[in-house]
Structures are given as structure tokens and as C-alpha cells.
Amino acid sequence: MTDTVAEPLTSPEQTAELLDSIRRCGVFALDTEFSSGRSYKPHLALVQVATPERIALIDPLAEGLPDQPIWEAVADPAITTVVHAHDQESRFCLERTGRLPQNLYDVQLAAGFCEHRFPIGYGVLVREELDVDAAPSQSRTDWTRRPLSRPQLHYAADDVRWLLPLHDRFSARLAADRRADWLRDELQQRVGALESDAGAATPRWRKLSGARRLNRRGLAALRELHAWRNGAARAADCPLKRIARDDVLIAVASTLPATFDDLQRVRGVETVPHRYREPMLEAVRRAIELPDDRLPRRVVEPPPPPRTLTSFVDALLDALCAEHRIDSKLVAAAADVREAVEWARASQSQGAPPRLLRGWRRELAGDAILAALEGRISLRIADPGGEQPLVAEST
Numbered sequence: 001m002t003d004t005v006a007e008p009l010t011s012p013e014q015t016a017e018l019l020d021s022i023r024r025c026g027v028f029a030l031d032t033e034f035s036s037g038r039s040y041k042p043h044l045a046l047v048q049v050a051t052p053e054r055i056a057l058i059d060p061l062a063e064g065l066p067d068q069p070i071w072e073a074v075a076d077p078a079i080t081t082v083v084h085a086h087d088q089e090s091r092f093c094l095e096r097t098g099r100l101p102q103n104l105y106d107v108q109l110a111a112g113f114c115e116h117r118f119p120i121g122y123g124v125l126v127r128e129e130l131d132v133d134a135a136p137s138q139s140r141t142d143w144t145r146r147p148l149s150r151p152q153l154h155y156a157a158d159d160v161r162w163l164l165p166l167h168d169r170f171s172a173r174l175a176a177d178r179r180a181d182w183l184r185d186e187l188q189q190r191v192g193a194l195e196s197d198a199g200a201a202t203p204r205w206r207k208l209s210g211a212r213r214l215n216r217r218g219l220a221a222l223r224e225l226h227a228w229r230n231g232a233a234r235a236a237d238c239p240l241k242r243i244a245r246d247d248v249l250i251a252v253a254s255t256l257p258a259t260f261d262d263l264q265r266v267r268g269v270e271t272v273p274h275r276y277r278e279p280m281l282e283a284v285r286r287a288i289e290l291p292d293d294r295l296p297r298r299v300v301e302p303p304p305p306p307r308t309l310t311s312f313v314d315a316l317l318d319a320l321c322a323e324h325r326i327d328s329k330l331v332a333a334a335a336d337v338r339e340a341v342e343w344a345r346a347s348q349s350q351g352a353p354p355r356l357l358r359g360w361r362r363e364l365a366g367d368a369i370l371a372a373l374e375g376r377i378s379l380r381i382a383d384p385g386g387e388q389p390l391v392a393e394s395t
Contacts (some may be wrong), residue, residue, distance in 0.1 A: 217288070
């Protein structure tokens, strides 16, 4: 595979032959190049595939050269698809087949379960695991422009060249290890979360910086503005910020302009194209006309737990992750730790357990954290000079 030359496919028959090869192998590596800075959603510009015998490049912009068979393979539970940082490939699969990837293996995630820092870049991972240097990055070049340059083609081939060797190394390292089940569970959770955010506990508009300061009428306006902007950006096939920046939506929602002149006076509105200002005002008017009982509720956050508690849980989490050879950043962010402590301090009565206290994370650390918060686990300095000087002990 080290010396394999990438093969640009030029006909549907070659793509069908590649798919037959993938089905025989039962495993293949996948990467994509795309354009994402000038459209509502990323536009696929190149598909790279590696099997144990070959590397193939499929140009989705070429007339009569379908990439659909590859996405059908990604959605096939009988085939293992090996990727690095799966998000965009999973979204392309969902868009083109209506199904999520069924048997994905993400080497970036696997690396986090094998003592590498998370997230780790592909080039760094290849160098640290395989002691080779991938081609220099071409990620900031225009992948929609044809013909592709020789450095682009070399980079595209290298992006899949090492995925199968990495898959084999991590699979062997995790064989018969509990971490293999944890990795599989984490992949399923992450892929499933991409299908839709409609059922998310916190809608996207509530996550905008400044949303927490709005009153209920302002939150209604923000919800309307956010929905309007998404529709306008989708119709124009442009990034959201080309319609209106996040901070402008917050400013308009907090001001609640009643007239066009009022809207013009809101700071930042001058950056909104003129054709979008009247529809923006209509979104605000819809919120103003809502009856009080249909306004969204404000989310009142509890006071943060004492820093000593979260620091203790951070240290305990680090010790447990070191014991299991998993990067703690893969297990929990600072917000996850805070939510776990808050949930435990509220007598565990605040609805469903937070992320750190569910699934494989609970098995790894969540139960120990709850026990520690009940005074049943302590931390001891075992080796002041070691990489992980702390150990957890039952009391």
C-alpha cells in the first residue's frame, strides 16, 4: 500500500468494479474532499477509497461518474468503513442514502481509546503510529477547481493510504479488551447524533452566545430569526453568516424593533444585505404577536458547584482514564464534569442522568464519581514523579 499509485476512475463500470472489490474484502477506507466556505452545506468534490489492493479516486463533479455506490457501501452493515474524523462522511452518507453509516470505524476515536490525545490530526497519528510522513496538507486549496493539481492528488491518496493499517493496529490492540466495546458504543452514539438535532435537549438557537440574557419575548424572536436565517441560507445556498451573523440575531432579538426604522438602528444590521432586512423584521413581528403562553421558557441555571468539587472530580477522572489508557478529553469536557456534579448534588432527581453518567462513560468513571461524591472513594498520591501520580481507592 505504501507505493500504491492512486487510480482516478473514469467510468461507471470502474465504480461498479470497485464496489464489487469492496464487498469481497468486507472493509475499505474512505475520505472526502469538499468545499464548505461558500455554501449552506459542504459540496462534495472528491471521494477517495482504499482497499487492501488499491487506491481509487472518484470525481463526483465529473459527468456520468456516480459516487452513489460508495455511499451505499457505507450504509451496508456487512461492510466496515474506516475513516478519520467521521462527521462529514457520515453526513454525506445520510444525505445520499437516507441512512446513517452502519459499520463505521473511526481511527481518530480509536486512537483516543489507545492512549493518544483526542482529537489527534491524521498526519500526526500516521507519524506517531506508523513512523511515516503523509503528504503536505492541501486542505485549504480549492477542491472544486479542475484539473486537480499533482500535490492535491498525492495528498488525497495519502488521506486514505494509511487508514487500513491504522485500523488493523488499533483493532489488534483493543482485541478482547473492554475498550473495544466502549469504542463501538461511542461511534454509535456519535453517528446517531448526526441524524437530526430536532430532538436535542437544547435547540441550536438557545446555544447562541447571548441567548441566556434574553427575556421570553426576546427568546421567541431569536427562535423566529434563527429559523428564518436557516431557510434563507438554504434557499440561497450560502453560509449562515452571509445572511446575518449570530451577534446580529441576538442584537435584534434583544431590541425587538417594531418598525423598519427601528431595525435600521440596531447595531450590526448594516451588515445584513438589504433584501433580507424586511424578512428579518417580519420574523420579529411574529414573535411580538405571540401570546404569552406560547413564549419559550427561560432556562434558569443553578449556581455552579464549588470549584473544589469539580477539581476533585477532574483529578479522579484523569486517574481513571490513565488506568484504562484513554484520553480524558474523549471521555468528558469541563461542562460534562460540571453537569455530573450538579446532578449528583441535586439528589439525582433532575431527570435523566447527564452524559458522563450514562453508557460506557458511567462504566468507566461515572459510578466512581458518584461514589466519590458520597465520600466512598478517595484519591491518593502514589507516585509524585509519574505521569499519573494519583490513584483512586475505596474508603
